[in-house]
Amino acid sequence: xxxxxxxxxxxxxxxxxxxxxxxxxxxxxxxxxxxxxxxxxxxxxxxxxxxxxxxxxxxxxxxxxxxxxxxxxxxxxxxxxxxxxxxxxxxxxxxxxxxxxxxxxxxxxxxxxxxxxxxxxxxxxxxxxxxxxxxxxxxxxxxxxxxxxxxxxxxxxxxxxxxxxxxxxxxxxxxxxxxxxxxxxxxxxxxxxxxxxxxxxxxxxxxxxxxxxxxxxxxxxxxxxxxxxxxxxxxxxxxxxxxxxxxxxxxxxxxxxxxxxxxxxxxxxxxxxxxxxxxxxxxxxxxxxxxxxxxxxxxxxxxxxxxxxxxxxxxxxxxxxxxx
Amino acid sequence: xxxxxxxxxxxxxxxxxxxxxxxxxxxxxxxxxxxxxxxxxxxxxxxxxxxxxxxxxxxxxxxxxxxxxxxxxxxxxxxxxxxxxxxxxxxxxxxxxxxxxxxxxxxxxxxxxxxxxxxxxxxxxxxxxxxxxxxxxxxxxxxxxxxxxxxxxxxxxxxxxxxxxxxxxxxxxxxxxxxxxxxxxxxxxxxxxxxxxxxxxxxxxxxxxxxxxxxxxxxxxx
Numbered sequence: 001x002x003x004x005x006x007x008x009x010x011x012x013x014x015x016x017x018x019x020x021x022x023x024x025x026x027x028x029x030x031x032x033x034x035x036x037x038x039x040x041x042x043x044x045x046x047x048x049x050x051x052x053x054x055x056x057x058x059x060x061x062x063x064x065x066x067x068x069x070x071x072x073x074x075x076x077x078x079x080x081x082x083x084x085x086x087x088x089x090x091x092x093x094x095x096x097x098x099x100x101x102x103x104x105x106x107x108x109x110x111x112x113x114x115x116x117x118x119x120x121x122x123x124x125x126x127x128x129x130x131x132x133x134x135x136x137x138x139x140x141x142x143x144x145x146x147x148x149x150x151x152x153x154x155x156x157x158x159x160x161x162x163x164x165x166x167x168x169x170x171x172x173x174x175x176x177x178x179x180x181x182x183x184x185x186x187x188x189x190x191x192x193x194x195x196x197x198x199x200x201x202x203x204x205x206x207x208x209x210x211x212x213x214x215x216x217x218x219x220x221x222x223x224x225x226x227x228x229x230x231x232x233x234x235x236x237x238x239x240x241x242x243x244x245x246x247x248x249x250x251x252x253x254x255x256x257x258x259x260x261x262x263x264x265x266x267x268x269x270x271x272x273x274x275x276x277x278x279x280x281x282x283x284x285x286x287x288x289x290x291x292x293x294x295x296x297x298x299x300x301x302x303x304x305x306x307x308x309x310x311x312x313x314x315x316x317x318x319x320x321x322x323x324x
Numbered sequence: 325x326x327x328x329x330x331x332x333x334x335x336x337x338x339x340x341x342x343x344x345x346x347x348x349x350x351x352x353x354x355x356x357x358x359x360x361x362x363x364x365x366x367x368x369x370x371x372x373x374x375x376x377x378x379x380x381x382x383x384x385x386x387x388x389x390x391x392x393x394x395x396x397x398x399x400x401x402x403x404x405x406x407x408x409x410x411x412x413x414x415x416x417x418x419x420x421x422x423x424x425x426x427x428x429x430x431x432x433x434x435x436x437x438x439x440x441x442x443x444x445x446x447x448x449x450x451x452x453x454x455x456x457x458x459x460x461x462x463x464x465x466x467x468x469x470x471x472x473x474x475x476x477x478x479x480x481x482x483x484x485x486x487x488x489x490x491x492x493x494x495x496x497x498x499x500x501x502x503x504x505x506x507x508x509x510x511x512x513x514x515x516x517x518x519x520x521x522x523x524x525x526x527x528x529x530x531x532x533x534x535x536x537x538x539x540x541x542x543x544x545x546x
Contacts, residue, residue, distance in 0.1 A: 025432020229413045232373075233474070234403035235430045236396075322375070 029242065037246035040219075041254075048254070054211045055255025059302055060262045062201035063290075067263070069197055071288040072190045085150045085160065087167050090174040091143075095119075098146045101172045105148050110163045113151040119144050145174065157184065205305055208255065212248050212309030219247060220317045227321055237318055244314045245307055252306020256299040263290060325351045325482060325513045326372065331381035333367055333537075341367040342537045345381070349515065351481070354508040356524045357517040359534035365517035368534070369486050372515070373407060374398050386481055403431060406475035406512075408485035412467045414459040414474075420446070421455035424473045431478070445473040449503060465496040472500070476507060483507055485516040489523065497523055 041048040087105060089098055095118055102116040117125070122144040150167065152160050164176040220227070227240050267287050274287055290298065326349040333342040342364045349355050357365050370376045371383055374390050383390045386404060393401055414423050424445055428438035446452045449469040451462075459467055468488060475483060485504065489497035501516075501523060508514045518524060524531060533541035 021434065022432055024434070028435070029429070029432060226415055226417075229415055230426065230430060231399070232375075232402070232407065232409075232413060233427045233430065234399045234401075236399040239399075239430055 029239070033243040034246045037243045038250055040243075041247065041250050048251070051211060051215050051251055052254035052258050055208050055251060055302065055306070056258035056262055058204040058207040058211065059255060059259035059298065060266075062197055062204050063259060063263060063298055064266065065193070065197040065200060067288045067290065067294070069190060069193050072186075072193065085152065085164055085167065086177045087148045087150060087170075087173050088175045088177065089146045089148070089172055091145045093146060093172050095146070097172065098148075101170065102148050104170060105150060105167060105173075108163070108166060110153050110159065110166075111150055112153045115149045117147045117149065119146045122147060205301075208252070208302070208305045209309040209312065212251050212306045213313035215251065216244050216248055216310045216313040217317060219244060220314060220321075224321060227318075231321070240318060241311070241314045245310050248310020248313075249303050249307040252303040252309075253299060255306065256302025259302065260290065260295055260298055325349050325353070325386060326515070327382075327384040329382040329384075331371065331378045331383055333364075333371065333376065334379045340537055342371070342378075345539055347532060347539060347542060349513060351513055352508070352511050354505065354514040354529045355516070356527075356529055356531045357515060357534065358519060358521060358524060358531055361519065363534040364537040365519075365534060366486055367537075369407075369484050369515070369517055372482075372484060373405060374401055403427065403478055404480055404482065406478060406480035406483040408468070408471050408475045408483070408488045410487040410490045412459070412471040414467060414470060416459050418458075419455065420451065420457050420459060420462070420470050423459060423470055424455075424477055427474060427478045441477055442473075445477040446470075448476070448506075449473045465492050465500070468492065468500060469503070472503060476512070481511075481513060483512050483514045485514070485518075487518055488516060489518060489520055494523070501527055 089101060093101065098116060098118065102114050105111060106114045119142050123142050126144065150163070152163050154160070160178060164178055167173055168176045230240060267289065271287055278286075326347075328345045328347050331342060331345040332340065334340050345368070357368060359365055367376070371378055371390070372385055374393060377391060385401075388401055390401075415426070421439075421442055425438050425442035428441060433441075443452060443455065446455055449472050451466060451469055451473065454462065454466065459470060462470065472485075472488070475485075483504070488504070489500050492500065497520060504514050504516060505527070531541070531543045532539060533543070
């Protein structure tokens with residue numbers, strides 16, 4: 001049982017119903033303007049399509065570059081696993097002794113695995129790789145030393161260098177070569193690419209803002225009389241801005257969808273030659289796909305950019321429109 | 325309802341549109357504002373609508389000190405003032421009904437309630453049968469009545485009109501004025517700027533006369 005208070009809190013209640021009906025009215029206006037701005041876009045299909053295409057083209061380049069870098073990152077991760085050191089033994093070390101050194105190396109901390117390549121095996125690999133069997137056969141003896149390929153536990157460059165130093169201290173080891181230099185070069189290259197992609201992304205994002213901003217500016221201009229009238233009878237700036245923000249968001253979303261389609265088309269277009277190229281290197285490499293998270297990111301970013309461009313354009317113009 | 329205290333308005337530093345205006349309009353009054361064109365009638369109405377701010381003095385409307393009104397509050401203030409414009413200011417791409425319902429849409433009123441009130445307002449000005457028409461299909465007098473319906477649909481306490489009979493023949497003008505008197509009878513404060521002196525003389529309401537931006541006469545109804 002609840003007892004009614006003697007005096008119902010009329011003020012508070014009416015305040016609450018008013019704010020909830022205001023919220024409903026606000027949501028209703030959002031729905032109405034979302035639909036209305038979509039209709040306005042569809043009423044001029046060619047113009048809208050051209051604007052969206054301009055947005056799409058501005059988005060495709062940075063998105064494609066980003067995709068490429070993403071696949072480079074994947075490649076990088078794979079290469080991390082293959083980061084190895086090669087310890088070359090002194091030429092005078094006999095085969096039996098080489099085996100013992102290999103065991104000593106394997107016993108070192110930070111070593112995940114070792115593989116001994118005897119002088120003869122080294123020669124065979126060399127011949128096969130270079131196809132110079134005739135020339136090498138003419139040599140007097142085998143000039144190659146035996147070597148031990150070491151796979152480190154931790155592929156981080158600092159850890160690998162540390163390991164190299166401790167291996168070099170072992171008796172019978174002449175020299176330890178790191179296969180890091182080119183890996184680092186690749187990493188620097190990837191970092192460079194990432195920065196270029198980011199800069200391009202920012203530039204082309206600005207381009208999208210300008211395209212949407214200009215389109216919305218024209219829309220505001222063409223509806224100037226309507227804006228003046230609704231402001232005369234008590235419309236807030238938010239009310240006036242709303243349909244244009246939705247237009248901007250629709251342009252952005254449309255541009256994002258077109259960019260997505262262009263990327264998919266480009267992927268199809270390039271897939272065959274890329275596969276053939278990769279096959280010629282004896283590798284299998286497929287072009288990276290956007291996937292679900294990538295597609296969602298692209299669409300959300302493009303929609304937000306469109307919305308933001310509209311916001312800037314309308315904000316600039318509302319300041320200039322005063323009811324007469 | 326309306327209080328002007330030593331109000332002056334200059335444009336561009338030199339031209340003095342209004343000078344030292346001092347008057348009060350009580351709640352529920354009906355007041356005419358007369359004077360030649362350029363006497364400052366429109367400037368005065370623009371000040372009350374908060375379209376412009378006075379250069380000097382203080383204006384109180386329904387308890388609001390207009391000088392203290394923050395720009396973000398101005399839209400909410402305007403919703404309390406119904407305005408009929410000489411050039412109607414209708415939207416020509418939407419129907420009569422939607423023009424009248426526009427202030428309610430701006431307020432965020434539920435469509436059913438808004439439709440009911442818009443129809444009631446249209447009925448009051450005798451245009452309910454034209455609700456689906458576009459404003460361009462209406463005569464000047466009918467367009468003015470749509471403007472009036474839109475001004476009163478919010479049930480404002482204050483109704484302003486700037487030359488509402490500017491381009492109408494005498495009979496239509498009398499009809500329009502009769503409409504304003506109807507709204508005044510149910511308690512709305514009405515202020516009408518007009519230079520139709522013959523019509524004003526016949527209607528017998530308080531009249532504020534402006535000349536070159538100054539209040540030269542304040543005549544109570546005879």
